[in-house]
Amino acid sequence: MNRTPTVVGLAVATCLVSTTAFADLASTVARVKPAIAIVGTYKTTNSPRFALRGTGFVVAEGSQSQGNRLVTNAHVLVPPADADPEASLVVQLRTDNNSWQSRPAKVLEVDALHDLALLRFDGPASAAFKVRSSDTVQEGQSVAFMGFPIGGALGFSPVTHRALVSSIAPAALPTPTASQINPKLIRSVRSNSPFDIFQLDGTAYPGNSGGPLFDPDSGEVLGVVNMVLIKGTRESALSNPSGISYAVPSRYVLELLERNPGN
The missing domain is CATH 2.40.10.10 (Trypsin-like serine proteases)
Known part of the structure; x- marks a missing residue:
């Protein structure tokens, strides 16, 4: 007889936490x-x-x-x-x-x-x-990213997406002429990859390339969105998105800035 109030209490608490999380992201987006x-x-x-x-x-x-x-x-x-x-x-x-x-x-x-x-x-x-160091980022951590998906097709208005860091794995960098990768490329280069990259469970599009991956609460940058996994042809990135994207950890952004002080 005492279990029902407990379950209801947990449900209410979960809703409150969820609402607070979205409110925090909303204020962060407005700020950044x-x-x-x-x-x-x-x-x-x-x-x-x-x-x-x-x-x-x-x-x-x-x-x-x-x-x-x-x-x-x-x-x-x-x-x-x-x-x-x-x-x-x-x-x-x-x-x-x-x-x-x-x-x-x-x-x-x-x-x-x-x-x-x-x-x-x-x-x-x-x-x-x-920009914050990405060294403490963990798998399962909540993040957000912002950019201009599909170029100017949706108008020049930045779009924000929530995501999780679903994996931290060896990188498979894009070719100079494309920002999409496929499973075959991933398998062929991961064994020799020189650094790790964040795999996200969020859907990014070509126009998102170069956008910030940031902490939803603080707004501090944790990475740079640079790739989206495609299934099939490049056009399928729009018509049939995989829901898997990648970001370069911010530690390399910090190193880039350190090499160019005051420039």
Whole structure:
């Protein structure tokens, strides 16, 4: 006779915890959203003039809450061999009136091994993410990621997804021309992989590449989304998503920033 109140009490407690968790994420998203950016190229003779390549995020300068440096994936950048000399690298940042402002950018460093790139953009400093070491991240930990899925098809509005770190396993990095991988590639390279990567149980899309993986409570960056597992053809990443994505741990972002102090 005493079991029913206990079960009801547990159910109520679970609902309260769940509601609090979503409330925390909502406040975190509102706080970090101004630091998310669009990375692409601009050419006056193209239509449209701006071509989205992926997502990026502004990183803080030391203890400051703003910065002029931005992190994205190396594969988001146009390979040098394919670069159009008349097109320029730009990032788009959200302004106070909720519009997008284009800023010229330059590449400070490309870390091809970890699929990372560090950029600096012109103009005043922007709101920024704080980057935390990923060394304490555990399997089963709740995370969130933000970006621009499917490019501009859904409009230039950042989208947030919740996920779990389902596995920490050897990496299978993408080729320079693709941000998707398949099971065969994973099996072929994992045995010789030089570092571990986070496998997520969340669905990312090509436009999410370069977006931040962050702590839902603090908003601190724990990784960079860089790949999505596809089933079948590349087009199936949109029509039949696997629900499995990958992110590069933030320890390599911190190393990238340490190699470029004050740049």
